[in-house]
Amino acid sequence: MRASRLLSLLMLLQTRGRMTARELAAELEVSVRTVYRDVEALHAAGVPLYGDAGPSGGYRLLDGYRTRLTGLTPGEAESLFLAGMPGAAAELGLGAVVAAAQLKLMAALPAELRDRAGRIRERFHLDAPTWYHGADETPHLAAAAGAVWDERRLEIRYRRWKAPQEVVRTLEPYGLVLKAGRWYLIARGGRHIRTYRVSQILELRALPQSFERPADFDLAAHWNGALEEFEARLHRGEAVIRLSPHGMERLPDMGRPALLRAAEATAEPPGPDGWTRVTVPVESHRHALSEFLRFGLDLEVVAPAELRDLMAETARSLARRYETPG
Structure with missing residues (x-):
């Protein structure tokens, strides 16, 4: 248990930079005193970790220090390969990137974990579409994903079910959701955040104007709330x-x-x-x-x-x- 916590502390500092003992304690769900003991243990193990005193102080790793992923448990290593969505990544134009990342991860794992993780890919496969329905044709998905990532406004020509069926909208794209083989774009148009089925986008043009995505916007919470509202109306x-x-x-x-x-x-x-x-x-x-x-x-x-x-x-x-x- 403690070895896993030490690795988690190390990964937090590696990914986030400087953190205070109180921040580390909150993330690890332990006391500040436990963080002090863990830092001492890492020091003793030769990890180049040091702390600065004062209000703006905290712990951080020596610049350039990176740890290898040898602390992964067998279950953690397996879950990393089980959690991937190769089909969805390919639709987003990230298939090659995901494959390269998995190769690098495999190379960093010890031989035993490498074998276990490899067996996951041989024995489990995720097929997102439901029975009797194929995945949507989404020629504009990659462009929409790029606009979501870069926080760029979009102009789309969209086909909807009510008249007028074809409309033009200028949107601020907040996120993409894949449900049952169908991609949905969550975007703000004017004052409201709405859901657009990506397969119904007839034309898409990324605009040069950027926008600021709300810091408190939770994509998963918004999607679940939208589903509940839809069912209530339906x-x-x-x-x-x-x-x-x-x-x-x-x-x-x-x-x-x-x-x-x-x-x-x-x-x-x-x-x-x-x-x-x-x-x-x-x-x-x-x-x-x-x-x-x-x-x-x-x-x-x-x-x-x-x-x-x-x-x-x-x-x-x-x-x-x-x-x-x-």
Whole structure:
């Protein structure tokens, strides 16, 4: 445990430069006294580490000193290769960079960790797109990523679902999100931060003007909040349904987290026939119809009456269509 903490302290100073004992203690979640002891231990091991007194003082490494990554545990070394997204990196134009970085990391690892990390790449593969949907065509992704990184304004011609379908927008790009094989650009246009599907960008031009990205903007928190708002706007109604045991098993295949969470929260104990009654959110009766028909005989709509009647009429129409003439 202490060896891992000493390495973490060393890496903090190597990546951030000068840090006070209090700052190091906060990062490592230990006491200031423990930091003092750890610094003494590094000194004794020959690490060129020294401290300056005073309000602007702190600890830092001798200029030019770099440590090798020999302190990685087997799990840490494996996770570095498991966490990469080669497909996504290639789409961003960084495939060669990621490959070169992994080669350098492999060269720096001891032989035992090198073998373990190599086996990760042979045994695990990340395929981001969902079933039945390929990844989007995103010819402007690399340019958008460059503008995000360089904090440059963008002008895009964008295709949206409502009229007018094609619009021109000047944006301040804050970040990119990859979800289920689809890339989304998070950007400010005017007073609002909005989400743009990168595959729907018809033209993109990086502008010479730069912008200052808000220091407190949290991309992951914004994305999660946007998803919650989207689901709240989308699901304006609800339906009571009954599901067979097989239907309950198929619920996760719907790919709708809100629906699955609602079903788990409202599920009643199965009846004598094994069927379970749940209440789930729906967007509209027509949209619910298309979703529920996928369950076939494993689902029954109980309420609302309008949706139940729509399901029944659809079933009768299907039966008439498939009746054998004569």
